[in-house]
Amino acid sequence: MNAPIIELKGVCIAYNQRTVLERINLSLHSKEITTLLGPSGSGKSTLLKSLCRMNDHIKGFSLEGTVEILEEDIYASGVDVYELRRSVGLVFQKPVMFPRSIYENMVLGVKRTRPEWRSQFSDRVEQSLKEVHLWDEVKDRLQEHATRLSQGQQQRLAIARTLIGEPQILLMDEPTSSLDPKSKEALESLAIELAKKCTLVWVTHDVEQAHRISDRVVYILEGKVFDREKASHTTVSPDIQQISKGRGKRSFFSRQGIEGS
Amino acid sequence: MSRSDKENLLLALLGLATIVACCFLVLILSGLIYRGWPALDWEFLTAPASDFGRQGGVFYQILGTLILMIGAGLISVPIALASVLFFTEFSPQKTGLETYRTLIFTLNGVPTILFGLVGYLFFSQFLGIGVSWLTGVLILSIMILPTIQVSILEAVSAMPLSYRETGMALGLTPEQLIRSVVLPQCGYGVLTGTLLGCARAGGETAAIMFTATAFSGVQLPESLHDPVTTLQTHILTLSQEAIDPQSVTTAWGSGLVLMAIVFTLIAASYLIRLRVANPDGGQA
Numbered sequence: 001m002n003a004p005i006i007e008l009k010g011v012c013i014a015y016n017q018r019t020v021l022e023r024i025n026l027s028l029h030s031k032e033i034t035t036l037l038g039p040s041g042s043g044k045s046t047l048l049k050s051l052c053r054m055n056d057h058i059k060g061f062s063l064e065g066t067v068e069i070l071e072e073d074i075y076a077s078g079v080d081v082y083e084l085r086r087s088v089g090l091v092f093q094k095p096v097m098f099p100r101s102i103y104e105n106m107v108l109g110v111k112r113t114r115p116e117w118r119s120q121f122s123d124r125v126e127q128s129l130k131e132v133h134l135w136d137e138v139k140d141r142l143q144e145h146a147t148r149l150s151q152g153q154q155q156r157l158a159i160a161r162t163l164i165g166e167p168q169i170l171l172m173d174e175p176t177s178s179l180d181p182k183s184k185e186a187l188e189s190l191a192i193e194l195a196k197k198c199t200l201v202w203v204t205h206d207v208e209q210a211h212r213i214s215d216r217v218v219y220i221l222e223g224k225v226f227d228r229e230k231a232s233h234t235t236v237s238p239d240i241q242q243i244s245k246g247r248g249k250r251s252f253f254s255r256q257g258i259e260g261s
Numbered sequence: 262m263s264r265s266d267k268e269n270l271l272l273a274l275l276g277l278a279t280i281v282a283c284c285f286l287v288l289i290l291s292g293l294i295y296r297g298w299p300a301l302d303w304e305f306l307t308a309p310a311s312d313f314g315r316q317g318g319v320f321y322q323i324l325g326t327l328i329l330m331i332g333a334g335l336i337s338v339p340i341a342l343a344s345v346l347f348f349t350e351f352s353p354q355k356t357g358l359e360t361y362r363t364l365i366f367t368l369n370g371v372p373t374i375l376f377g378l379v380g381y382l383f384f385s386q387f388l389g390i391g392v393s394w395l396t397g398v399l400i401l402s403i404m405i406l407p408t409i410q411v412s413i414l415e416a417v418s419a420m421p422l423s424y425r426e427t428g429m430a431l432g433l434t435p436e437q438l439i440r441s442v443v444l445p446q447c448g449y450g451v452l453t454g455t456l457l458g459c460a461r462a463g464g465e466t467a468a469i470m471f472t473a474t475a476f477s478g479v480q481l482p483e484s485l486h487d488p489v490t491t492l493q494t495h496i497l498t499l500s501q502e503a504i505d506p507q508s509v510t511t512a513w514g515s516g517l518v519l520m521a522i523v524f525t526l527i528a529a530s531y532l533i534r535l536r537v538a539n540p541d542g543g544q545a
């Protein structure tokens with residue numbers, strides 16, 4: 001396989017000296033869907049945000065080791081973190097809509113980051129909204145307040161707003177947790193479509209969902225990652241319980257992680 | 262005493278305090294209107310003062326107050342905005358923000374006469390501007406700086422973190438974030454702060470008494486070194502001649518005009534806040 005698009009080498013992450021993730025090694029390949037699976041508080045969001053340096057502004061955050069994206073160490077000095085965030089998009093758990101029109105929300109980022117596209121904005125808005133299957137629902141109301149959309153529509157709008165900047169990697173932090181089953185399903189199939197053009201990292205604690213959509217599932221438990229290809233696993237829930245139990249017993253004696261892939 | 266008795270007592274005390282405060286406001290307003298109204302007419306607003314302020318109108322006094330007020334606002338707003346945004350947007354991990362917050366709250370409580378004194382020594386004497394409208398503008402701009410800063414800082418601090426994070430995740434630089442997210446969401450804070458700051462500058466007397474104003478014989482300043490005459494100093498001087506009924510009436514009339522200017526600014530800032538609290542976007 002070609003060079004990994006995301007590669008973590010010996011990454012340790014701590015908040016105020018309290019270690020959240022320990023010596024993580026992980027490589028993710030282009031145009032795959034990877035899900036990060038783990039219980040609440042295990043550090044899924046932390047890991048995800050460290051891929052676009054969204055933790056930087058948090059007091060007490062520290063990261064050791066190297067995170068390479070597109071073969072570049074993103075924590076090295078001199079990295080343009082704004083350019084990084086343009087190619088590594090992040091979608092939050094709860095869609096954040098600004099109290100402005102749908103159109104304004106769509107171009108919020110690119111208006112500043114890609115001013116050279118100005119003449120193509122309306123085409124690109126249309127294209128991105130079509131990609132998330134929202135265009136037909138909003139094409140006649142682009143000037144309406146985005147906060148009036150339903151949760152599911154808002155989440156798709158949030159994804160479209162990120163996609164319009166043409167990121168190569170799309171990070172999603174529990175994007176379906178505030179959605180009804182139907183929107184959830186729609187978003188899952190959308191993810192599979194999107195993976196044709198960009199690499200997806202999807203955080204969830206829904207085991208079933210992880211196995212429905214992903215090429216690869218990465219478990220995060222007690223600060224370690226357990227990383228396998230989807231194909232090698234059929235029964236998942238017992239597996240994760242086992243690891244969890246095992247870690248609980250062993251962690252006192254050994255802090256060695258199990259390395260996958 | 263039971264719990265609900267205590268609560269009722271507390272409620273009664275709070276109610277009483279509110280009523281007392283309102284009574285004072287009503288008393289001041291009605292007194293001002295009752296005494297000042299007879300002086301008010303078109304001529305009073307548009308004619309220059311004559312006979313050492315006893316006769317004529319307060320046209321140049323109104324202009325003087327407006328010059329000082331607007332001048333102070335024009336200087337103070339950009340400085341306040343830049344300093345707040347520096348601490349909230351550019352300082353890594355918000356270092357120094359708490360110190361800065363304490364500093365501006367403290368500055369807000371400094372007696373205005375001290376601003377006048379220091380401003381007089383520095384601008385008027387040391388820089389040699391003399392007793393002039395410019396000295397007044399500079400002193401007032403420093404004086405109202407914390408008022409505007411507090412208002413902007415509160416607005417920026419009240420902005421949901423998710424807005425900021427969303428903007429950052431889209432790859433906006435701090436400058437772009439300010440233009441696309443912070444200013445659109447917090448513009449009301451800049452506006453209300455400006456209006457309240459200007460209202461404060463408009464009511465200020467002590468700091469400009471001996472640094473920027475002259476009592477009579479002044480119209481519009483023609484150079485940087487000319488003093489102005491203002492409503493607030495006009496009131497002060499006239500009310501010192503309490504035996505002359507004409508002076509007293511003019512003083513009350515000037516007071517009413519000044520009150521109208523200040524109240525307009527405060528009311529406008531209140532309306533803006535109200536509108537921010539209930540935007541028509543139907544947002545929660």
Ligand SMILES: Nc1ncnc2c1ncn2[C@@H]1O[C@H](COP(=O)(O)OP(=O)(O)OP(=O)(O)O)[C@@H](O)[C@H]1O
Nearest residue numbers: 015020038039040041042043044045046047058205
């Ligand atoms: N800003 C912060 N400051 C200090 N500690 C934090 C901060 N953010 C997260 N943590 C800690 O890091 C650990 C991992 O948090 P994180 O949000 O990454 O978990 P998560 O796996 O995303 O959980 P969830 O499924 O509930 O979203 C938690 O113990 C949390 O308390």
Ligand SMILES: [Mg+2]
Nearest residue numbers: 044045046173
């Ligand atoms: Mg999380």
